[in-house]
Amino acid sequence: MSTAPSHAGKRSSTLQGGRLPKWAPYAIAAGSLALGIGISAAAGLSSSIQWALIAAILYILGTYVVAAKVENRRQAKDRVVTSLVWVAFLLAVVPLASLVWSTVQRGTKVLDGYFLSHSMGVVADSETGGGIYHAILGTLEQVGLATLIAAPIGVLTAIYLVEYGRGSLARAVTFFVDVMTGIPSIVAGLFILSIMLMFEMEPFGFAGSLALAILMMPVVVRSTEEMLKLVPNELREASLALGVPKWRTILKVVLPTSLGGITTGIMLSIARIAGETAPVLLLVFGSKFINSNPFEGAQASLPLYIYQQYGSGEAAAYDRAWAASLTLIAFIMILNLVARGLARWKAPKTGR
Amino acid sequence: MDTTQIADAPPPTPQPSAGEQKRAARGATRPGDRIFLGLSRGSGILLLVIMAAIAGFLTYRAVLAISKDEGNFLTTFEWNTGVNPPVFGIAVLAYGTIVSSIIAMVIAVPVAVAIALFLTHYAPRRLSGPIAYVIDLLAAVPSIVYGLWGALILVPNLNGLFGWLNDYLGWTGIFDWQGGAARSMLTVGILLAIMILPIITNVSREVFRQVPQMHEEAALALGATRWEVIRMSVLPFGRSGVISASMLGLGRALGETMAVATVLSPDFLIHASLLDPGGGTFAQNIASKFSEATEFGRDALIASGLVLFVITLLVNGAARAIIARRKEYSGANA
Structure with missing residues (x-):
C-alpha cells in the first residue's frame, strides 16, 4: 500500500x-x-x-x-x-x-391481580376498573384449539417431507408451505369468513382457532423439518437394520431424538399466533363478557381487547390497553424464552 | 402450476441408502407402515387442499361482489357497499398499500443492512450476541402492540419531523403539511419500517455470517480497509440473501393490518402529499370497514382481500425463488 x-x-x-x-x-x-x-x-x-x-x-x-x-x-x-x-x-x-x-x-399502571381476574362485564369504556380475564380465557382457548389442530398436521407433514417425500407431491408441498408462511393474517381470516358466510354462522371462538391454525401450520412444518434433518442417518439405519419397521423407527427413534427442537418450534409458533388480531377481529368479534365456550357465541381475545380499548378513545381505556399489551408481551416473551432455553438445553442431543 | 421451475431444488434431505430409498418409494408392506405413510402424506395433501380452498372460496365470494359492482373494481375511488347500486373500487387501497410499503422498505432496508453489518462486523463480540438475541425477541412483538405504540407515542412525536419536512421540502408537494395529527401515509410507512426492521436484520445477519472467512481474509491480506472488505466480499455474497430478506419484510408490510388500522385516519382519496392524513390500505380497510358491513359489504371486502392475497403470493414466491437459486450456487451452506 x-x-x-x-x-x-x-x-x-x-x-x-x-x-x-x-x-x-x-x-x-x-x-x-x-x-x-x-x-x-x-x-x-x-x-x-x-x-x-x-x-x-x-x-x-x-x-x-x-x-x-x-x-x-x-x-x-x-x-x-x-x-x-x-x-x-x-x-x-x-x-x-x-x-x-x-x-x-404505562402498562404497570393498572396491571394487578384484580385486572387479571375480572372481565369488562359491567364496566363502561370510560370508567376505570375492569380487567382482561375474559380476554385471557378467550386467547388461551383459541390458541390452544389452534395448536391442537395445527401441531399434529404440521409435524406429520414435516415427517412426510423428510422421511418419505420424493417427487412432485413433496416439491409442491414444500413450495406451498413456503408460500403459506407469507399469507397475511387477515386473508386467513377472510377465508374462514367466506365459509361462515356460506353457512350463515355467527362469530364464535373456534372459527378464530381455524384461521390461527392456518397461520401456524407452515411455521410448525418449517421448524420441525429443520429438526428432523438434524437427526443423524446412522440412527435410522441402525434401527432399520435391526428389522424395526419404518413407522416404529420414526416414532421411537427419530421423533424422540428431535423432540426438544420440535417442541421449541411449536412454542415459537404459538407465540406468533397469540398476538394475531386481524382474524380474531373478523371471526370471533370480541365480547365484554366471560364466555368459556369457544364453540358458541362471540369471545374476547387479548390482542382484540387491546384494539377495542384503543378504539374507544377514553383515557381509562388507554390504560387498560397498555396493561393488556404488557400482559400479552410478557406471555409471548416467556414462551419465547422458555422455547429458546429448551432448545439450548436439548441441543447437545441432536448431535454435532 | 408453475411449481416446478421455482421449487426446482429438492429439499436437502439426508441421503438414505439406495435400498431404503427404493423401499420407501415403492410403499411399505406392513399395515403400520401403510397407515403412517397415509397419515403423513394425507397432512401434506391437506395443506395443498387448504391453499386451494383459500384461493377458491375467496374468488367465489369476490365474484359474487364484483358482479354487482356498478363502478370499475380497479379504478373507482369509492367504497359504498351499503347503497343500492353498490359502487366500490380498490384504486385508493392499492395506491396506499404500495406507497406505505415502499416508504417502509426505503427506510428499513438500509438501516437493517447496517445493523446486520454492525452485528457481524463492527460491534464488540461481547455485545453482538445479546443484541442479536434481543432483536430476535422484538420480531415476536405482536403488531397490535406496535399499533398502540404508534398511535399513542409515535404520532405525537412526529409533529417536529413533519413541520421540518413542510418547512424545507414543502415546495415539492410531496411533503406539504396542513397541520393536524400526523396520521398519514408517511407515519404508516415509518411504523411499518420499525416493524419489519427486526425480520430483515435477522435474515441479513444470518447471510452475512455465512460469508466464507477466506474471502474476507483474502481481501484483508491485500490491504483492504474494513469497508472495502464489506463492499468487495460481504455484500456481493449476501446480496441475494438481503434481497430475499427484504421481500419477506415487504410481504409483511403489505399485509399488515392492525398497526395501520390504529395509526392511519383513513379516507377514500389519493393525496399528493405523504403528510396529509388519509388514504388506506387493503388490510386496514378490511379491518375498519368490517364491523359495519352488510353481508354484501363483507363480500366486497373479501374481493379486496383476494387482491391482497395475490399480491403477497407474488412477492413471497419471488423471494423464495431468489433463495432457492442462491442455494444452488453456494453448495457449501445449502
Whole structure:
C-alpha cells in the first residue's frame, strides 16, 4: 500500500501511511457535540433530536476531513462508514427501546391481580376498573384449539417431507408451505369468513382457532423439518437394520431424538399466533363478557381487547390497553424464552 | 402450476441408502407402515387442499361482489357497499398499500443492512450476541402492540419531523403539511419500517455470517480497509440473501393490518402529499370497514382481500425463488 499523494512529502520513506491516534474519534465526537449544541443554541432550536442530528452530521464530516488529511481517502471512507453503521444502529434502537419502555411504564399502571381476574362485564369504556380475564380465557382457548389442530398436521407433514417425500407431491408441498408462511393474517381470516358466510354462522371462538391454525401450520412444518434433518442417518439405519419397521423407527427413534427442537418450534409458533388480531377481529368479534365456550357465541381475545380499548378513545381505556399489551408481551416473551432455553438445553442431543 | 421451475431444488434431505430409498418409494408392506405413510402424506395433501380452498372460496365470494359492482373494481375511488347500486373500487387501497410499503422498505432496508453489518462486523463480540438475541425477541412483538405504540407515542412525536419536512421540502408537494395529527401515509410507512426492521436484520445477519472467512481474509491480506472488505466480499455474497430478506419484510408490510388500522385516519382519496392524513390500505380497510358491513359489504371486502392475497403470493414466491437459486450456487451452506 503506497501512501496517498496528498502528503507524500511527509511520509514517503516509510512503508506505513499516517495513522490517527486512538483517541482521535473521541476527540472529534466531543468537538462535534459541543459545536452541534453551540449551533443549535445559537439558531434557537429547541428539539434535542435536532441537536443530536447536527452533532452526528458534524461528527461524520469531521471524521472524513481529518482522516483524509492525516491518513488517506480510503481510510477516511472506512471511518465514515463505521460511524454511519453506528448511527444506523443507534437510530434503530431508539424506537424499539421506546416501545418496550412505554409498554412497561404505562402498562404497570393498572396491571394487578384484580385486572387479571375480572372481565369488562359491567364496566363502561370510560370508567376505570375492569380487567382482561375474559380476554385471557378467550386467547388461551383459541390458541390452544389452534395448536391442537395445527401441531399434529404440521409435524406429520414435516415427517412426510423428510422421511418419505420424493417427487412432485413433496416439491409442491414444500413450495406451498413456503408460500403459506407469507399469507397475511387477515386473508386467513377472510377465508374462514367466506365459509361462515356460506353457512350463515355467527362469530364464535373456534372459527378464530381455524384461521390461527392456518397461520401456524407452515411455521410448525418449517421448524420441525429443520429438526428432523438434524437427526443423524446412522440412527435410522441402525434401527432399520435391526428389522424395526419404518413407522416404529420414526416414532421411537427419530421423533424422540428431535423432540426438544420440535417442541421449541411449536412454542415459537404459538407465540406468533397469540398476538394475531386481524382474524380474531373478523371471526370471533370480541365480547365484554366471560364466555368459556369457544364453540358458541362471540369471545374476547387479548390482542382484540387491546384494539377495542384503543378504539374507544377514553383515557381509562388507554390504560387498560397498555396493561393488556404488557400482559400479552410478557406471555409471548416467556414462551419465547422458555422455547429458546429448551432448545439450548436439548441441543447437545441432536448431535454435532 | 408453475411449481416446478421455482421449487426446482429438492429439499436437502439426508441421503438414505439406495435400498431404503427404493423401499420407501415403492410403499411399505406392513399395515403400520401403510397407515403412517397415509397419515403423513394425507397432512401434506391437506395443506395443498387448504391453499386451494383459500384461493377458491375467496374468488367465489369476490365474484359474487364484483358482479354487482356498478363502478370499475380497479379504478373507482369509492367504497359504498351499503347503497343500492353498490359502487366500490380498490384504486385508493392499492395506491396506499404500495406507497406505505415502499416508504417502509426505503427506510428499513438500509438501516437493517447496517445493523446486520454492525452485528457481524463492527460491534464488540461481547455485545453482538445479546443484541442479536434481543432483536430476535422484538420480531415476536405482536403488531397490535406496535399499533398502540404508534398511535399513542409515535404520532405525537412526529409533529417536529413533519413541520421540518413542510418547512424545507414543502415546495415539492410531496411533503406539504396542513397541520393536524400526523396520521398519514408517511407515519404508516415509518411504523411499518420499525416493524419489519427486526425480520430483515435477522435474515441479513444470518447471510452475512455465512460469508466464507477466506474471502474476507483474502481481501484483508491485500490491504483492504474494513469497508472495502464489506463492499468487495460481504455484500456481493449476501446480496441475494438481503434481497430475499427484504421481500419477506415487504410481504409483511403489505399485509399488515392492525398497526395501520390504529395509526392511519383513513379516507377514500389519493393525496399528493405523504403528510396529509388519509388514504388506506387493503388490510386496514378490511379491518375498519368490517364491523359495519352488510353481508354484501363483507363480500366486497373479501374481493379486496383476494387482491391482497395475490399480491403477497407474488412477492413471497419471488423471494423464495431468489433463495432457492442462491442455494444452488453456494453448495457449501445449502
